[in-house]
Every structure is written in C-alpha cells, then in structure tokens.
Amino acid sequence: RRQGFPEIVFGEGKTAEQILTIVQSLRTRNDSVLVTRISREKAVFVQKECSDFEYNEIARTLAWVREKPKSVDSYIAIVCAGTSDLSVAEEAAVTAETLGIPVRRIYDVGVAGLHRLLDNIDEIRGATVSVCVAGMEGALPSVLGGLVTNPIIAVPTSIGYGANFNGLSALLSMLNSCASGVSVVNIDNGFGAAYNAAIIYKLVHKKEVNCDEDFIF
Amino acid sequence: RRQGFPEIVFGEGKTAEQILTIVQSLRTRNDSVLVTRISREKAVFVQKECSDFEYNEIARTLAWVREKPKSVDSYIAIVCAGTSDLSVAEEAAVTAETLGIPVRRIYDVGVAGLHRLLDNIDEIRGATVSVCVAGMEGALPSVLGGLVTNPIIAVPTSIGYGANFNGLSALLSMLNSCASGVSVVNIDNGFGAAYNAAIIYKLVHKKEVNCDEDFIF
C-alpha cells in the first residue's frame, strides 16, 4: 500500500540527522520520497549519504523518484501570479511531480498584466485540474475561475506587506471568489494544493491511488 | 453551451418578481434551473407561474429539472456533523442533484459521536468526492480526511456562538486540517462546495461538463 503515492516528510522543525534517518528508511519501501520545507544546509547533509536526491532551491524540497513517470498528454497546471510566489508554486510543482503527476508551469501571469494570462489560457484550460498560487490581493483564482471549467485549487501566499496581514488578504479574497469551481487551502500550503490536485488527477485518469494518510504534524 | 449544467440564480437580494422573470427566461433555454437562498414567500410567488418548480424548505432552494438523471452507482457523499448544519448540507445536496449528480446524504455524524461516523465510513469511502459540512469546531473534515482517500470539499458553517465568531472557528480549523485531501470553501457556501464536487465528479465519470459561469452575486 506504500506504492503510487510517495512518503512525504515535513522538514520544518526536524534536524538534518532526523531527516536522514527517516529518508533512508523510507526509500527502501517506497517508490519515491519527498521532503518539504528543508533548508539547503540540511539538504546537503542528507545528499552526502543519498546522492540521488535532488534539491530544489526555490521550492525548498528534497526529492527522489525511483523511476521517472512516462510522459503523457494530460497534466496539472501550476499557475502563479508573480515572482514572489515562486517558492510556493515550486513546492506545489515538485510535490505533484514526486507524486508521479505531469506538471506544466504557467508562472508570472498576475491579473495586473492580463494579456500574459490570456496568452496562456489554452494551456491552463487543457489541464485536468489547476493549482493557482497568488499573494497580495489574491485575485488570480477569481479571474481564472471565470475562464476555465475544470477545478481550481487556490493557494494564498503570505507575500505582501501592510494590510496584507501575512496572507490574510489573499486568503479572504479566494474564499470569497465570485467564480465557481474554486476551493482553497491554507496560506503558503503549496504541498496541500498539489496533493489535492493529484488525487483528482489520479481519479480522472484511473491511476491507482494509494495515498499515505499517516503524516502527522 | 447551456446544457449539462443548469443556470443557477442567487436569490438573496432579488425580489420575487425579478426571480420569476429570470427563471421563466432560463427554463426555455436550459435543462434545469436552480434558485438558492430564496425564502418560502418568494418561492410560492414563483411557483404560481412555474408549478413544476420544487421548493426545499431546509435548503431554501427552488429547483426544476427537465429530466431526472438515471440512477447510477457512483455518487457524491454529502456528510454533515449536526442538525444545525442541515440547511447548508441540503443546499449542497440540492445543488448537486440539480446539476445531475447522484447524491448520498450521511447526516449527523459529528466527531463527538465517533461511532456514528465509523458506522457510515464505507459509504463515504465509496463516493467519488465528498462534501463535508460542519460548524462549531469544524473538526469533521480532519477526521474524515484521515479515513478516506478521495477528495473532500470542506464547508464551515456559521453554527455556534461566542468564540465561534460566526463560523471563523470552523473555517480556521478546516484550513489548518492536518489531513491531506481537504480543500475549503466560504462559510455556509453549500452551493460552492457542491459545484466543485460536481465538476470533479463529471471529470471522473466522463460526463460532459458545460458549466455556466454566469452565477452572479
């Protein structure tokens, strides 16, 4: 039952040693392993023993997959508004990829520069499901929701200052979206959005779904 | 493009006359029509002209479907914690049904009486996707998320008093859920949850998805 979906380790608050121990044990009984919220220092420490693990600086993830998923036509779109949201968007992208789901990144398409969003709208419409990441006023999921029919998982980010209140403005925007087809996860929770998207993707494309439910904070 | 998914009218803040006009125009070019957040008085007014519209007292919905969907094996589960959440749960159920999706209601399975939830867990596990409605501490989606693998759309309700702050406690709980596979919609937004679930259901079961995006508040 540990196949299909990888083990995912929440790196925050764990020492490099603890992560290494967990990771070494997991790789023997899993097809992939993902550590999120891990700093470069800790990652380097783990990579000394596990040289086939790949660190993603922006996403702050450390990932290993036994076998690359074969390329397919269907995919999840990871859409994000601005460069400051990249970290959360990449956490989502790497999570989905490690879960074996093909991903297409459509970045830097915030609503203040609508033409860029419209230029890419067909690719987003083609996705089985989209993860939509935005900070500040969090307007992107509302605009996107009006343009695409498939489900959108919205991720507010804590990017902004002042009356942003650490992501509250984007969170409230997304919860109040007047477009239908939008549901929301916690502020900065790129992992959670990708996980939701992955379940939907697997349901639609009849892949085996064996999620690991054992993660506890 | 107006087929498959019905026109949906947000009744709040519209007069009975306005609703009647809209509804009469919609039924000529659609296969189903749904009015949400409509009082009994307004519904009765509309029904005088449109006697085949059905009013649901608890959901506060007025609905009409040209043709009942033929019964199938797959379904959406509408799960709710307590009797006070019924209104929101029924709004979700009627919305899904009007969208042509088979629904199973699993009500009154709040976490303080865990046995009732466990008694019904197989039916929930069998659903393509679940809508999970809860007020007060909003703990149900977290417990459910640990027991089922398919996606859960969580709906916080404004049921409670004191430190509930009109649904804030349930909303925050759901956004912070430690179970994966849970995404969230606005407080009391039964309609939105069902709409999200319907899109996923149709994707999975290859039904034609022609959502109407004109639902305007």
Place this chain on the structure above:
Amino acid sequence: RRQGFPEIVFGEGKTAEQILTIVQSLRTRNDSVLVTRISREKAVFVQKECSDFEYNEIARTLAWVREKPKSVDSYIAIVCAGTSDLSVAEEAAVTAETLGIPVRRIYDVGVAGLHRLLDNIDEIRGATVSVCVAGMEGALPSVLGGLVTNPIIAVPTSIGYGANFNGLSALLSMLNSCASGVSVVNIDNGFGAAYNAAIIYKLVHKKEVNCDEDFIF
C-alpha cells in the same frame, strides 16, 4: 464660495423634518443640493415641499440641481462588478452628477466574466478617472488597474457573506492591489469615491473647484 460644488447632506440618523429644514435653507444659497443615505419614506416627506427634488431608489439619494450640466466629451466612469453593488455605484453616480460631472455607467463587469469587462474597456480607458465598485473578493480594481492608465478610486462594498466579514475581504484586496494607480475609500463609501473623482476631474478640465468642506459627522 458656495458655488460649483453642491451642499451634501448625510441623511442617515436625521429625521425627515430635520432634512427638510436643512434642504430648504441650502437651496436658496446653492446651485444644487444632495441628500445621501435617505429612505423612500423620508424622501417622500421632503418632496411634498420640494417637488423638484428627484429620489433615486437604488442610490437612496435625493437630489436637486438648478441647471443641468451641458453635455461634454470628457466623463467619469462608474464601473461596478455585480448587481449587488448597484446601490453603492449609484450613490457614486448621483453624487458625481449632482457635482456637475458627466458620468458613464459600466455595470456588471465583474472579473469572473472577463469578456464583459474587455468589451467595455475602451469606454473606461476614455474616462478622466474611474470609480471602481466591487464586493466579495474585490478583484475588479486590480484587473482594471492593469488595463487603464488613468486614476482609479476603488470602493469595496459590504456585499458577501461568511469570510467576507462585512466588506473586509474586498477592502484588504483593494489595499493590496498589485496594479498601480489605485487608491481606496471606506467600505460602501460611494459618495467619497465620487467626490474624490470629481475633484480630479475638475482639476483636469479646469473647472472651478469650490468644494464645501463643512460637512461634519
């Protein structure tokens, strides 16, 4: 110094008798008089004595202008997202008109139906300044701000429910707008937005600006 800009009376919390007395005194020394936030009942009472005052049901305003402004090419655009925001948008429109400013109404162009906004974008671009009214997630000013160069006065409305928190979500969105050229007034303050827009309009079009600064709550 009482010319050019009218006297404006804040009707809320004043009796019909008080409003009548104020209004009768003002019209003798002014070119126009505006009462905002006034109910139909009170308006009817005033109109008995002042039959040339016009009541606007949606805006809840009672207005009188000595002389209609002659039509000109330049104008203020009053843009609004949905039907529920009409009341605030009309308060803005009537305020601007009573202040002698030509107004064009571009209503029902919320971001979830982008095509309608894009269909009207040239008219908005042609405005000296726009008032942009939106509730719920308040995304319209951000999208509009990216499409037009002239100033936008954004008005959040209290339209919504749940995590809308009486307009807080729209207010925070607008304050965090990633588009430049957007400034914000209080929730539901259609009057204030129009007043700001009117000052800018008069500066640009070299009209005499004699605002009455004496209003005190």
Place this chain on the structure above:
Amino acid sequence: RRQGFPEIVFGEGKTAEQILTIVQSLRTRNDSVLVTRISREKAVFVQKECSDFEYNEIARTLAWVREKPKSVDSYIAIVCAGTSDLSVAEEAAVTAETLGIPVRRIYDVGVAGLHRLLDNIDEIRGATVSVCVAGMEGALPSVLGGLVTNPIIAVPTSIGYGANFNGLSALLSMLNSCASGVSVVNIDNGFGAAYNAAIIYKLVHKKEVNCDEDFIF
C-alpha cells in the same frame, strides 16, 4: 503549608543567576522545585550548584523532587496529537510528575490517524483526568471528549502556519468543542493544564492539596 505541591518558577525572562538564587532558597523549605521555560544554557548553570536537578530538553524544564512518588494505579493521561506538540505535552507531564502525580503519556494520536487514538483509548479512559494537547486545527479534544467521560483539560498549541495565526485556530476549536467535559487553558500553557489536572487528581484521590498560590508574573 509549602508541602505537597512544589514551588514553581516561571523561567522566561529571568537570568540564570536569578533562577539559581530562587531555586537554592526554595529547596530548603520545599519537597520539590520546578522551573519551566528555561533554556539548556541556564539549566546547566544552575546544575553546577544543584547537581540533583534534572533538565528535560523537550519540556525545557528543570526539576527536583525530594522523594519519588510511590507508584499507584490511578494516573493522569497526557495525550498529544503530533510530534510538534511534544514540547507542550512534556511541560505538562513534568509539571504533573513534579507535583507528585503519576502520568501516562499517549503521544502522536492526532485525529488524522484515528486508529492510533482508538488503539489507546482504554488507557485514556482509565485516567482520572486527561490533558489533551493539539495544534493546527485542534480537533483532538472534541474527538476524545466523545470517547471518554472523565474531565479533559485542552491545551491549544501554537504549532502551524498561515491561517493558524499562532494557535488561534486550535484555541477557537477547543472553545467551540461540541463534546462536553472539555475546558481550555491558554495557548502553549502545558503547565496550567497539568496544574488543573493535578488539583482534580488530588481531590479525587484524597491527597493533601497545598497549592502555592503566590506565583505572580
């Protein structure tokens, strides 16, 4: 009157020297001494003079008991949801133990992995009173409250991110618990919960209760 219940020192904001002075004076007239919220550095400093004091790294406590309590059948259960909550749970456990109360630790039984909680439910049911520690959505006390009859002292922790708002989500959840028999203490207040549980335990088991009420912040 200084017997039975130990002196408890709140270490935060006190220097190592201040703590040492207090601790040396207390041990002469008490049967036990407890310092909470104390860093390893300060603890090591105190231990140089007081080598029989034990430091608990996770709980961040420094404790000394003249005589170990003899083992008895009855006990307090310290229940906690996840590894991140360990620090608060251990503060509670050490506090209870220093107060002379037998403790059983039931850790890592969060609601997203219900089976682990159910596997341990008999041990929790056997406790005179439980301290229940949880962060994020804080759902554990509600589930536990439905499964056990004896009193539960719930402790929200500040574990989480985003819409957790430093423990607010867990706090509101617990205050709104739909299970009866649950009362709540401050966020991260493991000490306070254990102290409450200890008073109840001593009342039930007829031990002498001589609490020191003199602690002032």
Place this chain on the structure above:
Amino acid sequence: RRQGFPEIVFGEGKTAEQILTIVQSLRTRNDSVLVTRISREKAVFVQKECSDFEYNEIARTLAWVREKPKSVDSYIAIVCAGTSDLSVAEEAAVTAETLGIPVRRIYDVGVAGLHRLLDNIDEIRGATVSVCVAGMEGALPSVLGGLVTNPIIAVPTSIGYGANFNGLSALLSMLNSCASGVSVVNIDNGFGAAYNAAIIYKLVHKKEVNCDEDFIF
C-alpha cells in the same frame, strides 16, 4: 447507561413541536430531562403536555427531575460578578441541579466591590469545584483563583459594550489568568461549565458517572 446524568437538549433553533417530541421520548427512559436556551413561549407549549416540567425564566431552561437529590454537605459553587451575568449563571445552576449536584449560588460579587467577595469566600472555599461567571473585563476568576485552591471553571459572558467585542475581553482575560487552577469554556456557555464541574464533583464524591454524550448542537 442513561442513568445518573440526564438527557440534555439544546433548545436553540428547534421548534416547540420538535422539543416536545424529544422531551416526551426522553422522559420515559431517563431520570431527568433538561432543555437549555428555550424561550418562554416554547416552554409554555411543552408544559401543556408535560406539566411537571419547570421553566426558569432567567436561565431560559426547562427541566424535569424524577426525584430530587437528597441534600448533602458537599456542593458546587456558582459564583457570578454582576446582575447582567445572572442568565448564564442560572443556566449553570439549573444544569448542575438537573445533573443531581447540590449547588450554592454566590452572586453579585464582582471585583469592583471586593468586600462582598471576601464576605463570601469561605463558602466558595468549601465547594468541591466552582463555576465562575463574569463579563466585561472578566477579572473575577483571577481574583478567586488566588483565594481558593480547588478547581475553577471560568465562563466569560457577552455582557458589555464597545471594546468588549461580544465577550472577547472577558474570554481573553480568563485565558490569561495569572492564577492557577482556572480553566475556561466558551463565551456564555453556562451549561458547559456546569457539566465540567459535575463530572469533577461526581469523581470526587464517588457518584456513578454515566454522562450522556449525545448532546448535539
């Protein structure tokens, strides 16, 4: 298992007819029945059929006990700060009495008139456990906690105005109490406090504890 502790019905949001039906069914299999948050009108309706049910105007409770508890020496103290808090205090008192627990009322002993509190302190010290009800600044549990050793269940009330924010000020005060031995329930939750106190009382006095967990909101 339905003995010892009564069935408790949350009256809010239920019709008089619904309450009557529940109440008639409960009394056949229970020793006592309690309805909380019930208006006089609904109570009168129920009393027509169930004339031995007693309505408490201030507590807004409707209660029936098969057999009065025999008087004993031990008791719960219900302490409250001001007359405005009476409604919550009485809800607590009636709940405890219906649960078969002797109650002593010590009312109107708010901290601004300290002498009244000190005059009654011995009676409060004699209680097995106290329920302490206060609105506005909610200071009473802190003062009481310093004067008594036994557990205190604090109930913030929504009494106050302005910066009281519907009980938030009293709630935060009680959660931050610098006195130990104080735990807190939801704003205005007199029922919950009494239920907690009753469990503790029964544990201490070796009464059979068979709580009904079916109290569902």
Place this chain on the structure above:
Amino acid sequence: RRQGFPEIVFGEGKTAEQILTIVQSLRTRNDSVLVTRISREKAVFVQKECSDFEYNEIARTLAWVREKPKSVDSYIAIVCAGTSDLSVAEEAAVTAETLGIPVRRIYDVGVAGLHRLLDNIDEIRGATVSVCVAGMEGALPSVLGGLVTNPIIAVPTSIGYGANFNGLSALLSMLNSCASGVSVVNIDNGFGAAYNAAIIYKLVHKKEVNCDEDFIF
C-alpha cells in the same frame, strides 16, 4: 516656557549620536531632560559627554535633573502587578520623577495574591493619582478602582503569551473595567501614563504647569 516640565526625547529609532546632540542642546535651556526607550549601549555613549545623566537599566531611561525636587507629603503611586511589568512601571516612575513629581512604588501586588495588595492599600489611597501597570489579564485596575476613589491611569503591558496577543487581553480588560475612575493609555506606555498623572498632580497641588507640547513622533 520650557520650565517646570522637562524635555522628553523618545529614544527608539534614534542613533546615539542623534540623542547626544539633542540632549546637549536641551540641557542648556531646560531644568531637566529625559530620554526614554534607550539601550544601555546608547546611554553609555551619551554619558561619556554628559556624566551627570543617570541611566535606569530596567526603565531603559536616561535622565538628568538640575535640582532634586524637595520632598513633600503628596505623591503619585506607581502600582504594578508582577515582576515582568517592572520595565513599564519604572518608565512611568522615572518619567514622573523627572517631571518633578514625588513617586511611591507599590510593586508586585497582582490580583492573584490579593493580600499583598490589601496590605498596601492605604498607601495607594493616599496618592493624589495612581498609575496602575498590569499585563496578562490586566485585572489590577478593576480591583484597585473598587478600593480607591482618586483617579487611576491604567497601563496594559505586552507581558504574556498565547491568547495575550501582545497586550490585547490586558488592554481590553482595562477598557471594560467595571470600576469607575479608570482611564487607559496605550500598551506599554509607561511614559504617557506618568505624564497624565503628572498633569493632574500639578493641577491639584497648584504647581506651575508648563508642559512641552512639541514632541512629535
């Protein structure tokens, strides 16, 4: 006009050099100079040039008075709840003293140890006006307000954790005080409270009041 009341410099955000320049200029035309919120490092730098300035470590103030006030019978009481509030209480005390007002310190008299407060009540009653400093639940001004007749200036402090929300709980408590004769200043604003008390003291005792109103942040 610079006599009687000293110049007061807000040290936060100013460099040591800036403070020195200001201080040297002020002492030539004033009878006293006070710098608040200044670190030891900056103070030492200033003292090199101004060796007759006194640094108060706890209050974080640097003060100089041309002539000590002659001792009199009347005084301001600075009352504080716990050791953690000392910093704010001392800021108040030093401010009052530099303003030439005799001060009596009554510290560590928090409401959880009522006897200590009652032991000192006569000295507080003898004060012309009291400054009352408390963190956490901020209950002290309510208790004190019931015991003394003269005015109380209440200062909430940011001392506490969790649901304290950086002093919000104490602030709300004090604003909702059910005792009359209590007014409130900003969280941690020992300076402001003492300044208010000083004005009242000087009015009562007919001293010349020449406050400097020029301080601007």
Place this chain on the structure above:
Amino acid sequence: RRQGFPEIVFGEGKTAEQILTIVQSLRTRNDSVLVTRISREKAVFVQKECSDFEYNEIARTLAWVREKPKSVDSYIAIVCAGTSDLSVAEEAAVTAETLGIPVRRIYDVGVAGLHRLLDNIDEIRGATVSVCVAGMEGALPSVLGGLVTNPIIAVPTSIGYGANFNGLSALLSMLNSCASGVSVVNIDNGFGAAYNAAIIYKLVHKKEVNCDEDFIF
C-alpha cells in the same frame, strides 16, 4: 458616605419596574440620582411616580438633583466632533452635572473644520479637564491634546460605518495619540469619561469626593 457623589444606575437590561424600585430607594438616602441608558418609555413609567426626575432624550438619561450646584468659574469642557456624537457627549454632560460639576458644551468642532475648533480653543483651555468625544477617525483628542495643557479624557464613539468596525478605528486612534495628556475610556462610555473628569475636578477644587462605587452593570 452617600453624599457629594450621586447614586448612578445603569438602565440597560433593567425593566421599568426594577428601575423605579431602585430609584425610589436611592432618593431617600442620596442628594442626587442618575439613570443612564434608559429609553423614553421606561423613563415615562418612572416619572409617573417620580415627577421631579428629568429625562434627557439625547443622552438617554433620567436624573434628579436635590439642589442645583451654585454657579462657579471653573468647569469641565465637554468637546465633541459631530452631531452624531451628541448622544455620548450628552451622557457625559448630564453625568457631570448630576455629579455637581459645572459643564460647558463645545460641540461640532471636528477636525475637518478646524476653524470652529480654533474659535473655541480658549474656552477649552480654561477648563480644569476636558472630555473629548469623537467617532469615525477619532482624531479630535490628538489635535486638542496639542492645543491644551490640562488633562483630556477621550471617548471613542461607535459612529461610522465600514472600516469603522463599531468604533474600533476611533478607539485605536485615541490610544495611539501622539499628543500627551490624553487617556481613553471604552467606546461610547460617556458616563465613564465624565466620572473620571469629575474626580479630577473635585480633587483640584477641593470638593469633598465621596464616590459611590456601587455602579454595577
């Protein structure tokens, strides 16, 4: 001890009958009686028995004084920003007058019309102490505090809408006032401000101060 300061009854939440009983008992042993927050209906009921009680419609107070205070030179200034704040200002004024303190009303001097404030500044400067009432942005105490030296008791009112949040904006403004000599009471608490001012006035003018502390909410 019941002389000098009157008995004050908080009318809100009391029935007309209860108020009558209290009032009749108080007048026999006091020189004056004041009921605040009392509706016209209740007042009329009381006046039937107590015809020498005077009702103030705006202040919503019912007051009786055995003997009018003889006119003196010194006075309290009640300053208010706008007509909407009149109710709170009058509650303050009537309270002070019933307490035997001469009052001068300086109304409608909000900061947006600065000249009116400056025209009246000498009268405010002449007051022993000022009560300063303002809603909306609550800026008046800051401006006033810079213009007068004597103490100012600031009262935020709940007047406003939208981002006013029922007086929160005015409350925060006043607590953050950059002018010294300003302290704050609860939102809409005209009574409390006047009571504070009265104590200060009596101290300064050597009147006997025998406050009644029994004002209970």
Place this chain on the structure above:
Amino acid sequence: RRQGFPEIVFGEGKTAEQILTIVQSLRTRNDSVLVTRISREKAVFVQKECSDFEYNEIARTLAWVREKPKSVDSYIAIVCAGTSDLSVAEEAAVTAETLGIPVRRIYDVGVAGLHRLLDNIDEIRGATVSVCVAGMEGALPSVLGGLVTNPIIAVPTSIGYGANFNGLSALLSMLNSCASGVSVVNIDNGFGAAYNAAIIYKLVHKKEVNCDEDFIF
C-alpha cells in the same frame, strides 16, 4: 511606450545580482529607472557597474534619470507627520521625482503641533495633489483634508507600538476620515501614493502619460 514613466523595480526579495541584471537591461530602453526597498549593501553592488545611480539612504531607493526635469511652478506636496515617517515619505518623494514630477517636502507637521502645519498650509494648498504620510493615530489627512481642496493620497505608516498593531490604527483612521477628498493606499506604500499622485499631476498638466504597468511584486 516606455517613455515618460520609468521602469520601477521592487527590490525586496531580489538578490543584488538579479537587480543589477534588470537595471542594466532597463536603462537601455528607458529614460529613468527606479529600484525601491533596496538595502545599502545591494545598492553599493549595483552602483559598482552603474555609477550614475543615486542611492537614498532614508527612502531605501536607487534611482537614475537620463535628464533632470526642468523646473516648473506646479508640484506635488509630500506632507508627513513625524520624523519616524520619513522613510515612507522619502520613498514617495523619490518615486515622484523619478517619474519626472516636481516635489515639495513639508515634513514634521503632525497634528499635535498644529501651528507648524498651519505655517505651511499655503504651500500645501498650492500643490496639484498631496501625498500625506502619517503613523500612530493617522490623523493628519483628516485635518489636512479640511484645509485644502485638491486631492490627498493618504499613506498610513507602521510607525507606533502597542495598540498601533503595525499600522492598523493609522489605516483605519484614514479610511474613516470625515474630510472629503482623501483616498488611501496600503500601509507604508509611499511608492503607490506617489504613483497615484503622479498620474493625476500628469493629467492636469497635460504631460504625456505612459505608465509602465509591469511593476511586479
């Protein structure tokens, strides 16, 4: 289309290398370049390659203009309350200047020292539009709004402590301003205010307006 208005780069969260690359590319196709929120360290790094860029320490901006704007009579006024607000005011000033708009600085004119504001009022009245920066209670725009007729863009700053809540008090004040002609931008958003003011200035003075909309966070 890249003329007239410069490219503006948001420096926060970008590395020195990233900024250098952007800046070098922009200067070839623009007449001016502005980097905001950039530290001295990063600025020095960029200046090594781009020695004609000017760093403003207080504003934390790095700016380059091909050609200084010729001096004209009309201007924008940048008004600020206190020294602590200088950083935001200077960000506004430098932004406007880089946009080619003449600026006059009127600093340190907070409402607690009204005379300084009144001494400078004619210069502010002469401005086409004013940017008004204030922290703490944020009262300045209300006072200014009553004194000048032209538009005011208000900028709340995060300056203050305690109940300031990082600029919330100033933000709410400005949104609730009782003076008309005031609109608001985000807390500390000096850039946004200046950009708004610049658009208005250019409209009024018929300069070519070619705003760059690509400013992306």
